[in-house]
Structure formats: structure tokens, C-alpha cells
Amino acid sequence: MVVDSYLELFTSLFGWMFYRVLWDVLTSTGLVYLPFLGLIIDHWRNAAISAPSSVAARWSLRELEIQIFTALFVVVIAAQPVGLTPLRSTELAYTPPPTLSNPNPTPITFTSNDSTFGSHGFEDHDLAVFVPVWWYTVMAVSAGITHATIEGLPRAHELRQTVNLARMAQIEPPSLKSELAQFYNDCYVPSRSKYFLDQPSNSAIDTILDSQGLHDIDWVGSHVYRQISGYYDTFRASEFVTGWPFDRHRDTEYDGLTTAQGRPMCKEWWEHNSRGLRRKIIDSVDQTARGFLRNLLNIGFTLNSEAYLDVGVKAALMNAPDQWSDNVVARNNLATDGWIGSVERSIKGSLNTAGIVIAAGVSSLVVGVLVQLLPILQAILLMGLYALLPVFLVVSRYSFFAMMDAAVAIFTIKFWTVLWYMVLWIDQNLIESMYPDSSALVEVFLGNTEHAGKRLVLNVVTTLMYIGLPILWATMMGWAGSQVSRSVQGMTAPYQGISQQAGSAGSSLVGKVANRI
Numbered sequence: 001m002v003v004d005s006y007l008e009l010f011t012s013l014f015g016w017m018f019y020r021v022l023w024d025v026l027t028s029t030g031l032v033y034l035p036f037l038g039l040i041i042d043h044w045r046n047a048a049i050s051a052p053s054s055v056a057a058r059w060s061l062r063e064l065e066i067q068i069f070t071a072l073f074v075v076v077i078a079a080q081p082v083g084l085t086p087l088r089s090t091e092l093a094y095t096p097p098p099t100l101s102n103p104n105p106t107p108i109t110f111t112s113n114d115s116t117f118g119s120h121g122f123e124d125h126d127l128a129v130f131v132p133v134w135w136y137t138v139m140a141v142s143a144g145i146t147h148a149t150i151e152g153l154p155r156a157h158e159l160r161q162t163v164n165l166a167r168m169a170q171i172e173p174p175s176l177k178s179e180l181a182q183f184y185n186d187c188y189v190p191s192r193s194k195y196f197l198d199q200p201s202n203s204a205i206d207t208i209l210d211s212q213g214l215h216d217i218d219w220v221g222s223h224v225y226r227q228i229s230g231y232y233d234t235f236r237a238s239e240f241v242t243g244w245p246f247d248r249h250r251d252t253e254y255d256g257l258t259t260a261q262g263r264p265m266c267k268e269w270w271e272h273n274s275r276g277l278r279r280k281i282i283d284s285v286d287q288t289a290r291g292f293l294r295n296l297l298n299i300g301f302t303l304n305s306e307a308y309l310d311v312g313v314k315a316a317l318m319n320a321p322d323q324w325s326d327n328v329v330a331r332n333n334l335a336t337d338g339w340i341g342s343v344e345r346s347i348k349g350s351l352n353t354a355g356i357v358i359a360a361g362v363s364s365l366v367v368g369v370l371v372q373l374l375p376i377l378q379a380i381l382l383m384g385l386y387a388l389l390p391v392f393l394v395v396s397r398y399s400f401f402a403m404m405d406a407a408v409a410i411f412t413i414k415f416w417t418v419l420w421y422m423v424l425w426i427d428q429n430l431i432e433s434m435y436p437d438s439s440a441l442v443e444v445f446l447g448n449t450e451h452a453g454k455r456l457v458l459n460v461v462t463t464l465m466y467i468g469l470p471i472l473w474a475t476m477m478g479w480a481g482s483q484v485s486r487s488v489q490g491m492t493a494p495y496q497g498i499s500q501q502a503g504s505a506g507s508s509l510v511g512k513v514a515n516r517i
Helices: 006-029 030-052 056-081 133-152 157-167 176-198 203-212 214-218 223-227 266-271 277-288 292-298 307-316 328-332 338-394 402-416 414-435 440-446 448-517
Strands: 082-089 128-131 241-243
Touching: 006 030, 006 082, 006 128, 006 338, 030 056, 030 338, 056 082, 056 133, 056 338, 082 133, 128 133, 133 414, 157 292, 176 223, 176 241, 176 266, 176 277, 176 307, 203 223, 214 223, 223 241, 223 266, 223 402, 266 277, 266 328, 277 292, 277 307, 292 307, 338 402, 338 448, 402 414, 402 448, 414 448
Parallel strands: none
Antiparallel strands: 082 128
């Protein structure tokens, strides 16, 4: 049988273990027989109050027979665990929803390497429990409908997952951090200073800024500094860089006999396919945030394209320190009007955007927590529902429509999985609609303040859908459940009406006889 989350693999079995224990307690104490005694007493009392008529007694007896037969039927199919439908741990499996990167996911079972069920605390419990036929059928049908529906829905693009993985991207090796700091000081700072000093304006720069954005000049992998002559093709490492060999055409200041290391030009230092700084950062991202670069390919990027490499590097830089220079004066004088203007702009920008950015960040965190929390809540609710069914059936006096209501409740909660997958798909399409440029997606969701308002709206809408759709669905199924109850009551209403009419007729007949006497 297929379940809807990793946790439900365990909670399903736990819930039916508790069901068996609770049913055994009710059976051994004799409480399971009280509903039958209650039915007999109620019908005897109603018949006695109506009239001592043989007609009323016969119809009351007929109604009692029907209700006792119904109660026995409920006990057989929905209360008593039977060996015909055992729930075995070896048969439970969770199949993650299919995605673009994994259209045919492998089912997860108790025998998977990541599972430790039964190794601690449950050694004395059987890994198979008997389940009443009705509830086993309800679970099987609900799971079948749920997963068949998901299979028929379009595949999600995993944008939220990509953003979460991007937050894990790091520049791990200390040597790489040191090299990046050296590149920052030797290449980026001089290039940026020269750019603001010269204030260049030509069609080539305008074309780059139009395609890469006005903020391209504000990061170390700037296309302007790499493609326009006079920047990264002019500046060079001030000291030897580990891994770069001596080049007699470039390293003319020394003969290469005392050291085999070289001082690369900034453009080559960044772009080299094997020992370039960009390639080293990409390799670090692939180690610290496994799956992130693969997901970028799934949402439209091309392997080793400039956009692909830029987004991968920017994800790591966004999680790294803001500055790589220890020179406070140099850091504060990178803007056009010096450090005073920089401070002024920072204060104004903070006042204008701090609230919206914080709200967007919090809402994004809420969405991430909901995505992880809701399947856990679903599994626990189902476990509680399974465990408490024996008491529910006894208290309802083995009511047929109560059994139907409980079945509707199980199906309702199981179907939440479909609703959440729908929300995931809608969320991805909303993101793609509001941010058609896939290259900006990761930057936007990692803290780009320019689009914080859009990000806040998206997160609020997604949160409302994750919570609101299950509430709407539960309400609709509640309406359906009440209709089921009314239908069942309508089936038995004729017998109740006949009994009441017979009682009234009997009372009238007795009155007439008494008057004549």
C-alpha cells in the first residue's frame, strides 16, 4: 500500500497498532457490547411510551432488528480486525511526487537504508497488524485515487526547492576563500574604481548592461569588466596564485627559476575552464548544495552557459561575506561620491526597504516551513484517527452513517496530498509568470530588494493556498458527509415512521376501548 510521506510509513502502522490494543481493551472489558444493550433499552422504552399495542410492538421489534443487523454489519466489516486484510510493514511504500529531474522516483520502504524502524523501542511489536476490511479498503482506494491524480497532473519545476538549495551554496575551502579575497583586491576593486573614475559610456557597455542588468558592475564576475578592454584584461594578480604556472610571456618580472608559480591576468584568472576561480566556486557549490546546479538545468539553463555559471557563483557569493577586503577606506570609497554618499544611500535604502525585505524573508521562511510541516501534520492526524476509531464506533453505537463519515474524513485528509501538489504547480507557474527571466530567479528569492514586494505577494498567496485549499476541501467533504448521513437516515425513516404511526394507532385504539368500557 502506498502512503503519502516518509513519516506516514511509520505512523500508519503505529495508528493501527493502537487500534488493535484499544479494541482488545474494549472487548476484554465488555464495553463493545454496550451499544447493543443501549439499542434494546431504547426501543423497549420507546415502545412502552408509545402504547402497549401489539402493532406498535411488532414494528418496534422490526426496527430493532434492522438496527441490530446494521450494527453487527458495522462490527464485522469496520470494527473487528481480521487476518484477511493485514497491514504489513514490508508492503508499505512511499513514492515521492515525480518531478522534471526525477520523473520516475524510486519507492521508499522500511527496508531502505535510511529507515531505522524497529531497531529501537519496537523490537517486541509485530511488523504486521490486522486491519478491519472496511478501513483497509478506504485507505487503499484513497491512496489509489490520490496518486493516480498526481500522476495525471503536470510536472512541477522545483523552483522553491532550487531556491532552498541555493541558500546552502557555500565557498568551503579556506584556500578558495583566500584566493577569492585576493581576486577581489587585485581585480575587482581596481576595475570598479577605474570604471567610476572614467565614467565610460558606449554602445558595447550599454548592450552588456541591458542584457545583464545595471547591477552587473557590482559583483566580481561582472561582464563589463570581463568583456570591455581596460579592466580584467589589464589588471593582474599582485602575488603568486597557487595552481597557476609560470608563463614567460606574461610573468616578465622574474625568470621562473626560483618559483614555478605565476601571476595570472584577471580575465584568465576568473574564466579558465579548469583552474579558473569561477570553476572552483562552481565545484564548491556542487559539493555544498548537491542538486542545485542540476535543478538549474531543469528550469531552463544550459550547461556551462554564462547564465548558468553566473547564477551558480552568485548563489555562493550571496551566502558569503559582503566584502572580501580588509581595507575599510577602500570599501567605503567604491561609490562615485565617496564614503559619505555611500552611507547616506545605505541609510535611505534601509529605511525604505527594510520592512518589506524582512516581511518577504519571513514569508518565504513560512512557506518553506509549511511545505515541510504539513505532510507531518497529515501523517499524525491520520495516526490519531486510526487509533481512536474503536472508541468512535462504540460511542456511535456502530452507526452505519458514522462509519461513512469516518471514511469520508480519512479520504479528505489523504487527498490533501493532491491539493498540496496542485499548490506547488500553481506556485511555480506564478513565479515564472512574474519573473519570466529565469536567470534572475535565484537572486530575487535570495534577497534582491528590488523585487521584494513581488516576493512578499507570492509567498503570501502560496501560504494561503497551502492552508486554504485543505480547509475548503474539508468543508466541501463535510457537506458531502452530512448528505451521506441524511441519506442513511432517509433509508431508515420509513421504518421509524411506521413504528410511530403504529404507536399512535395503538394509543388511539386503546383509548376508544377504554371509553366504551
